[in-house]
Amino acid sequence: MEIGLLDEKCPSHQELDTHLRMSRLYEYRLVPEILWDYYVGREDTISTDSLKHIEGLLYVKRKHLFYYRTKAYRSFLVGMRHLWELTEEQYGKRETLRRKILLLAPELPFFLMKRKMKKLC
Numbered sequence: 001m002e003i004g005l006l007d008e009k010c011p012s013h014q015e016l017d018t019h020l021r022m023s024r025l026y027e028y029r030l031v032p033e034i035l036w037d038y039y040v041g042r043e044d045t046i047s048t049d050s051l052k053h054i055e056g057l058l059y060v061k062r063k064h065l066f067y068y069r070t071k072a073y074r075s076f077l078v079g080m081r082h083l084w085e086l087t088e089e090q091y092g093k094r095e096t097l098r099r100k101i102l103l104l105a106p107e108l109p110f111f112l113m114k115r116k117m118k119k120l121c
Helices: 014-025 050-063 065-071 073-089 094-104 108-120
Strands: none
Touching: 014 050, 050 065, 050 073, 050 094, 065 073, 073 094, 073 108, 094 108
């Protein structure tokens, strides 16, 4: 396969990583109908671990940083804002995670302020 195998170092969101690698080689479109259901059956899965969720997204963002910066900048910032908000739940790891986020997106505080200003006006 041209895109390679799943990245075993990725803590979570391997599907997103695969999607980004595949989108560089092939053109495809989204189907406007639900083709599958996602079910989380146990509490100890990666899907229910918010720290793994954040770490996985950070890993994918870092791995595909050039792509995000050049092709999907707004999506990148919205995703980083989402990660910033998710760190509220991670009290012990919050500052470490936020430092990692700011290293990837140093402009994020300005993006957050701009959003707050729009809400005030």
